[in-house]
Amino acid sequence: MDKGVGRKLLVALAYSVISSVGLNMFWLPGNIYANGITGLSQLLVQVLEDQLGIQLTIPALVLVFNLPLLAIAWQKIDRKFTLYTVFAVVVTSFVMKLVPVITLTTDPVICAVFGGVLHGFSVGLTLNSDFSTGGLDIIGILVKKATGRSIGSFFIAFNVTLQFFAGLLYGWQFAFYSAAAVFISGRVVDYVNAKQKRVQLMIVTEHSQQVAGSLQASLTRGITIINDVEGAFDHQEKKLLMMVVSQRELKKVKETIHQADQQAFVSVASGVSTNRVFYEW
Template sequence: MDELQQIWKRHQYVARASAAFIYGILVSVAMNFFWVPGKIYSSGITGLAQLSTTLMKRYLPFQLSTAALLFILNVPLFFLAWKQIGHRFTFFTFLAVVFSSIMIKSISTVTLTKDPIICAIFGAAINGFGTGLALKNGISTGGLDIIGLTLRKLTGKSIGTINIIFNAFIIFAAGAVYGWPYAFYSALGIFVNARVMDIVYTRQQKMQVMIVTNKPKSVVDCIQTHMRRGITIVHGAEGAYRHDQKTILFTVISRYEQLELKNAMEESDPYAFVSISDNVKIMGHFYEPEP
């Protein structure tokens, strides 16, 4: 058993390192093929690094590349993550940022088009896919992710407001530097990035599950073997067609766990009726694995 656990851990480490490397490639493609030619700013710390590079070119006698600034701006956040979130999480986040900085610096800028709308949409879609892939594999891409996870751990509150304020600053900066139409193009890119990231990274999307079954004990045991979820049991339900006794089970899962739920139901009661509702708002405790 210990040997299997070691093999599984090594597999997880390789998967996370690979996801960090792939993210580095994707963000560099988004940056050098679309954002730079289209004069589009990204969201978060990446956008701040782009803005800082632009201002340094205009107003300072020296300058640093976006790749270098991306790493420098993340350094204090690495220390925060190491102290507040976890060493393993910090290590793989560090890898993701290092790979990003190296790839952005190494891959030359290619002007496929200067159309700002195309650059905003395609750059954001590529970056959103990379970010979602990284999050799906249990790593962060640095920046606001670290601040958000830290605040959620300390206060239990979301970082949504800070994200909105920070990205609004980036959007207005794009307008001030390149002209106000580019503020709207950058806003479009930030929106597309978030949507694509949500499509890829589904762990934060909650779903309510209702199960009508004749085998409640088997179903409960199997679900809790496959995933760590609480279940509410309602006895005494009655089927309207045959008037046979049923039990109703309620639980909430993440979209990421749908396959595990399906496997659990096939093992325990393949004939059970299962209804799943999207977009559930949770009040109270909902277990989420540590990064």
């Protein structure tokens, strides 16, 4: 098996275990509602049981909601991406059943914080490995692919509506704690997902053609070349290459530059923003 494939499968398995622990040992005992499809499944399971006496399971509903989305992703996004996502969704549905619901604590603050950290960490791992956990992620990718626009406002509206009904039906304090858990989860996702963290490189080199050629051969990234720059010490004419890459790509970029020009000077600046979409599936 290819190392990249094996690594992604391990990441999907790790996601299923970590997210299931966060859900079954923190969010469910603390009456904390997740965001997206999982949160919707939580709420529906509880409403159907309380109002109609119908007993369903969260893993089963999560799988049912994801099936049509995965079918669309297979046709419209990318089949390799979809295969890994299918594996993550299916395995997670089974692991959710295997991991017992254990009440370590019912303190909603502790449950919101620790559940949010575990969930955000697990989701960040999958996004950093070029696949997703299904659900609303697929809708977001489809819309972004078709229009180039983010639908973050839709995600916010969906989750706010979900928390509103959860609060209306089962208590506002849990809706507020759930909102805090979702916020914590989102922040952890951003921290873990190095793919979306951008850094700017400034490369001073006497061998710009070799360096630029090597970088373009290994990465699909634009490079700006500034001619006629001069070193203050030796007053030799050099060229300056500028490019923006993800934090995850930085190690590979440095190795590529070193192979092309061992004397190149590389400066890295973090916290960079761009006026164009940096990365698309």
